[in-house]
């Protein structure tokens with residue numbers, strides 16, 4: 001039994017003629033203890049999926065289970081989940097300890113059990129020395145950790161994260177990402193994490209659900225999603241800069257799209273003739289923007305590689321064992337080549 005199952009889940013907002021379907025039949029089995037990230041651009045339906053698991057949105061058709069229970073008709077409070085939001089909304093007048101303990105007090109747990117759980121969460125999150133402070137005396141990252149502590153103490157079956165890192169600056173985001181990973185290793189609680197950030201998805205997930213306009217384009221490990229994208233959408237969404245998708249370059253079959261990652265292109269005596277249009281220096285590497293016929297190409301070059309001058313025409317070859325072919329109509333992957 002999977003920890004979370006989506007079975008042909010459909011969501012419509014509104015009723016009757018005005019109904020707007022935004023989730024078009026998602027099926028996925030999330031294993032017990034797994035950390036799964038739902039990723040996709042704004043509006044693709046990530047939060048809606050998560051909110052249906054939480055019980056904050058009705059499920060229009062299909063089924064969602066948590067553990068061995070179908071939860072379609074079960075109240076949010078009875079679903080044995082804990083949610084961490086982007087907006088962590090701590091109680092400003094309460095100490096960190098009481099912020100974490102509050103839900104347990106309401107639930108009527110004995111005082112010593114509450115203390116045990118809060119102390120344990122504080123140890124895991126390294127908040128032990130901050131338990132007597134008020135939220136205003138904490139940094140943004142520390143507040144986000146208290147919000148996570150509040151979820152941990154409930155010892156839920158499932159953690160749901162809704163873009164919890166979006167309010168943090170880049171450095172703190174990277175650091176908190178590591179903390180969430182550590183937390184998951186330590187607690188092993190099934191987690192569903194929503195983000196629009198593909199780097200966050202790649203670094204956190206054991207498996208990734210890539211959503212495209214209400215459809216699940218792919219559900220796979222970060223390696224699978226990056227190395228064998230199921231669609232042109234996944235190919236261009238996962239990875240920065242995105243995979244090059246060529247339709248007209250010499251050698252591209254009619255009706256197919258050829259995908260090549262920027263790191264799989266190199267200067268070579270035999271290959272496509274391209275014109276160098278722009279060079280971006282990123283430190284360890286450079287991104288070289290080139291034109292081939294009416295199409296753009298981006299390639300990555302390590303700092304050691306000699307880069308031709310802007311405006312010059314050179315030849316570029318693709319690694320033949322790293323070519324991706326997609327159907328030009330449906331965008332679906334055609335082969336493993």
Ligand code: ADP
Nearest residue numbers: 013014022040041042043044045046047048049
């Ligand atoms: P994401 O989290 O990927 O940004 P959402 O799940 O929030 O996307 O939204 C998916 C789609 O559903 C969007 O087109 C959005 O406009 C629509 N939507 C979200 N919430 C509502 C709502 N309460 N009523 C009507 N439409 C909504």
